[in-house]
Amino acid sequence: MVDLEIPLRHLSVRLLGVMALCVSGALAEPAVVSPRLQVKFPALTGGLASESTAVPVGESLFVVVVAPGANPTSPEFLSGGQRVGVEIVGHDPVSRLAFLKVPASVPTRDMQWLKETAKNPGVALQFMEGGKLLNCQVTTWVKQVGGKILPLALIQVDFGRQAPPPGTPLLDGAGRIAGIVFQSAGNTSGYAIPVEAVHRVKHDICDGNGQLTRGWLGLALQANAQLPQVSRVLPASPAAGAGILPNDVLTAVGSRAIKDYADAANAFFYLMPDQPVSVSLQRNGTPMEFSLTPVAPK
Known part of the structure; x- marks a missing residue:
């Protein structure tokens, strides 16, 4: 039995190991990020240094990806080869x-972000490399790697070359950001973070208290069960107050359909404290829907 909503301070080390495992038509005036904006992170003791493209998400605000083993507290931001204080x-x-x-003073370009990444495989996207706009294609959504459940679903993309x-940033046909590259998946494939995950994390880190705080409902599910069946409802939780019971089978959380444990893990990643969410389920074959208000983990 696994409580999907246990506080992130307990999830981070275990799930980072799991995370580590793992197009057509040019734009007339492509809205792309300058390749000169790069960030370097030094290695932690026993780790490895990493680099990331910096993508603008607001006025003088950038998002980057920090690989495991790199020190996120000591970035070196390079603009035109010159180091900039951040x-x-x-x-x-x-x-x-x-x-x-x-x-x-750092030059940036206003970029549009999609609200959500398209869910269907085969979506054509574009990315900038060597000053050229190149094509790539979404192949699937990845919920687990090597049998291990990811804390949030990633996009798998075929770049037709090294990731x-x-x-x-990965762009749609209108030049809007649809995702950002997460890491290589080998050969010509790579994983990308969907835009809704960037929006979710930005909401808490930039507009909140500087760290991600997931909403907690008080549900536990069996990771190895064939169905996303509730195995335990924690007392004095939003789920208990709403009347959700053990053996209820989740079918949707908000707009996200739930077919298995991995879907539930991904849906719970996006829950925000104090923001009501609909929870659909089946109880003894009867469809039911509840409105729950997640709270901050205790």
């Missing part, structure tokens, strides 16, 4: 996303 707004070790504030560096 302020670390915050870092989420589960998604690997970090947000940096740079001086207003670009982490942080590289």
